[in-house]
Amino acid sequence: MPSKAFPLAHSLVLQFLELNKFHKSLNAFREEASEVIIENNEIFSQPPGKNLIDLVDEHLISSMTDELGKLSLQRQIEEELNHPGDENIPRFLYDTFNQIHDSSILSVRTQNLPVTNFLEGENEYAYSDVTAIVSGSADKCIKFTSLLTRDTFNTLQIHKSPVLCVDFHPDYPTLMLSSSMDSTVLVNVHTNETIQTFKEDSKYVVHARFSPDGLMFATAYDHTVNFYKMIPSAVPDTPKSPASPRSPTFNQIDIKYVKVHSMKLTGNVEAFCFLPNNESLVIGVREDNYLHYIDLVNFQDTKYSMNENGDERVSFTPMDISPSPHNNGKYLLVSTDDESGRLILFLTNSDVQIRNFYGAQVNKFSTPRHCWHPSGKYFYVTDDAKGDICIFDVATAKIIARLEGHTSIVKSLWFDVERDLLISCGFDKTIRVWGATDVNPVTSGNVSDAEK
Known part of the structure; x- marks a missing residue:
């Protein structure tokens, strides 16, 4: 059924032909549109509130305003991204840990953790902070x-x-979420107590992450993403600071999560990330040309095409997604499995492609990983050809260095902001630590009293 705009459009055309004295066209139009005119006599008995020329002018002005807004936004983006960094970033190999695991290492990060020490002379326990590599x-x-x-x-x-x-x-430093091919587990790593095991995630769980405020976490396996929320009765009145090693929460964490939503997607979920504002989870799916922004309140799915021309073609899969660290996630970096090694920098909450990056080699079996430098001027990405790690300069969209050391595919990257270190691991069963100078402050003794 035609909308209410249908007869109004006819009325505007009729008015336009009358005002401009296109008599032949007017008579022909009246004859061919007679049914519409008769059925909507009330609309045609009086002239429209605006004429067609005014409406076209308004449309042109609106379109021009939109274009000027886009140009202004583009200039702001270009000014921000084109400002060069100082290149004082981790690129030197500090240390290699090759005796931690006897199999491939699939994930790595650092975490400040309290360790219990028994003071024999005082016959009591005390806590001290240890910077741990968690693998x-x-x-x-x-x-x-x-x-x-x-x-x-x-x-x-x-x-x-x-x-x-x-x-x-983010608030309880000993509360860890882990995922594997069999389950998702919530555990207190200070007491080694398993707090919850999530039966719903009984398949190949590829991702499990807390939201930035810690009130939710999400897991992904196959075509499914599950959302869990902290039980209201367990929400603490005052979040415990990670810098409070004597907090009793290290021994007993009274927090539980319950599944609040489950969603099915059209393909395997390969990547997701929470946005820093705690409003959305961004999901990348195999055989799907969209990024899915899931609202964390109503779980509505807003889709943005990853194709520059907006078509439905699927030519790559988003394999890793992360928000920019320096501007509250204004940009979204996406690693793909495209044979060109393509990475795309999007404007968050849009389909606008700001930059494309090429040069890190992948193949159809690759699971490329990346991580940002906290300045937002650089990012690191895995290269499957030799096990290298490429450093990209965002301003030039070029590779400025390759970190050589791993002898096989790198599976995980982590940037330790507090110590300005890059941590990597992979199929060669090693964990490698990279720093910004050719002198390792840990092995050279240049560490603070707190670190000692």
């Missing part, structure tokens, strides 16, 4: 190794399959 492996273990002493001080065997991902709560 998950194909050997089904999660291991905690001191960055300073290289000692592995804790091992968790809570999975029956390779560990694919670990994440820590």
Whole structure:
């Protein structure tokens, strides 16, 4: 059925022909549109409120305003992205940990953790902070190794399959979420107590991450994304600071999560990330040309095409997604499995492609990974050809350095902002630590009293 705009459009055309004295066209139009005119006599008995020329002028002005707005936004983006960095970024190999796991290492990150020490003279326990390298492996273990002493001080065997991902709560530094091919587990790594095991995620769980505020987490497997929310009765009145090692929450964390939503997508979920504003989860799906922005309140799916011309063609899969770290996630970086090694920098919450990056080699079996430098001027991305790590300069869209050291595919990257270190791991069963100078402050003794 035609909308109400249909007869109004006829009325505007009729008025235009009358005002401009196109008599032949007017008579022909009246004859051919007679049914519309008769059925909508009330509309045609009086002239429209505006004429066609005014409406076209308004449309042109509106379109021009939109274009000027886009140009202004583009100039702002260009000014921000084209400002060069100082290149004082991790690119030197500081250390190699090659005896932590005896199988491929699939995930790695650092975390400040409290360690209990028994004071024999005072006959009591005390806490001290340790900067731990936390690694998950194909050997089904999660291991905690001191960055300073290289000692592995804790091992968790809570999975029956390779560990694919670990994440820590933003307010409770000992509350860890881990995912594997068999399950998702919430565990207190200070007491090694398993708090919850999530039965719904009984398949190949590729991702599990907390939201930036810690009130939710999401998991992904196959075509499914599950959303979990902290039970209201368990929400603490005052978040505990990670800098409070004597907090009783290290021994007992009274937090539970419950599944609040589950959504099916058209293909396997390969990547997702929370936006820093806690409003959306962005999902990348195989055999799908869209990025899916899922509202964390009503779980509505807003889709933005990854194709510059907006068509439905699927030519690559988003394999890793992360928001820019320096401007509250204004941009979204997407690694793809395109044979060109293509990465795309999007304007967040839009289909606007700001930059494309090429040069890191991938193949159809690749799972490329990237991580930002905190300045937002650079990012690191894996290269499957030799196991290198490429450093891209955002301003020039060029590779400015390659980090050589791994002898096989790199599976995970992590940037330790507090210590300005890049951490990497991979199929060569090693964890490597990269820094910004050719002198390692840890091994050279240039560390603070707190680190000691």
